[in-house]
Amino acid sequence: MAVLLIAEHNNKELRPFTLNAATAASQIDSDVHAVVIGQNSADAAKQLSELPVIKKVLSVEAAHYENFTAENFAPVIVKLAENYSHIVCSANTFGKNLMPRIAAHLDTSQVSDIIKVISPDTFLRPIYAGNAFATIKSNDAKKCVTIRPTSFDPCESTGGSAPIEKVDASEEFSNTKFIKREEIKSDRPELGTARIVVSGGRGMQSGDNFKLITEIADKLGAAIGASRAAVDAGYISNDHQVGQTGKVVVPDLYIAVGISGAIQHLAGMKESKVIVAINKDGEAPIFSVADYGLEADLFEALPQFMEELNKLNTIQK
Amino acid sequence: MKILVAVKRVIDYNVQIRVKEDGTGVVTDNVKMSTNPPDDNAIEEAVKIKEAGKATEVVAVTVGEEKAQETVRKALAVGADRGIHVKVDGILEPLAVSKILQKVVDKEKPDLVFMGKQAIDDDCNQTGQMLSALLNWPQATFASKIDVKDNKLEVTREIDEGLETIEINVPAIVTCDLRLNEPRYASLPNIMKAKKKPIEEIAASDLGVDVSPRLEQLKVEEPPKRKAGIKVANVAELVQKLKNEAKVI
16 A cells, blocks of 8 residues: 655645655655645645655645644545555654644554654654664554654655645534744745754853854854754744754754753754854863864854854855 | 643653663663653643633643652642542553543543643654544644633644644643743642642553554664764864865855
8 A cells, every 4th residue: 555645835835844754755665645735735736746756646625724733634634544554744843733633543653753764664763852763663554654854855856747636625623723823934044954054052141142143144054043941041933943842953064052962952953964062161061962162152253253254265055 | 620731750851861781772770750841831831720710620640650650749749639640551652641541531521631742751742632633622732822711722832933823622632832831849838738639540451441552662772973073272273174174164
């Protein structure tokens, strides 16, 4: 039986991690179908049909799917699941909210946040904030799996031409009502997919001081991250949080500024290819994962860093 | 309104995790255990709602071995009225826990069930959503703000793109983010008082729920270690290394 991928989108286009989830799905079985549930989401369905790894697209449309409520999505997918061996989705807030609701309806024990497909029934996943890796074999007939998007490369996005099939909507769940979504718009790259991330912690001391980080991020074409301490202190909004309960990032370069390096923060960034730590406490745990550590006062180091960057003839973007 | 809060006993968040040499799990002997951190937020929120006169009773429930009762006792010390301990040995999967909680909900008939959004041991992030599926109740996951309005809740949820606000009718499930509130510490007099509050013990086997595992944990291993890095003397050296050695800028 084929694998069913649940596409994440905003009704206009696919969210980028759908491509990473598609790669994981195709490693489970080469026969991957994808379902796009939304309202006026034809463009997202078309985009999905162009992914070469997708063999068929199922499109479900209704007004009550416009805001991606799990209570509305789950019944459709549960019904479709009859024809599939695996249901797959990204382990971001969309998939984390939705998949367990599907799994419980199917009486399946979900395998969350996998970082590797070992075989169609066996997966590798981090536990204890990534301080241990568990190899998990699922004995359920149907498997519900969420994948950690940064652990899989995005699939090719053009060249495919899968057929798009309409599927009937299910009834509306009336006890949950969407009110509003406050998205923080930014011209910078998305935190989850950026090549470079510059992150600030409690050491930044104020939200205003984050402009030292912003300047450098702009210069490097980087996304801005933060530790939970910085978000809790109100220096920056929650969508920037990197860590066990925030986002997991795997950029080519991660620059941690004024971040001590609690286990929970390391869980979200320690797979980055190159890690830089700037901290005035030479004993801070962040230095244990850093490739390059600079023991310095960030309020002196960051302006100097900007100056040195300005001296460079070229900067990779 | 009656609020049921589910709490889990986990290895304390400050403990450095050690993987057992035989690959069967992580070392838990003589390791400090605590309440799962966002479960503390769930208890705190329930107690605050009661203090604001919008709830009549807060019941704390845990599912686990003998010592899991400590987490219920702690919840009682910060304001829960009574406790329930569903006793079971071994590690249960979230699906099994949600089936047990469904039985507890059937018996207690709460208007709201709160719990942390994720346990920091298995990092599954499933139980709340599964319980709401089994009950066919609304779910407000990753809550960072809760407003109680008559028979509705307005909940702000933390999502990858920012914040989302939804309105849910009770009965409902809410899973709590760490930013929901600042959990209080138990005072000594309240710890003493909590010892007199009742905890009902139920054997999981009496609930008629199939809790057999569906997943096999074949191996637990240490993650690959990063190779040791270097300290640079100044910013100029750092930028030079990033440019010419790591070639990332």
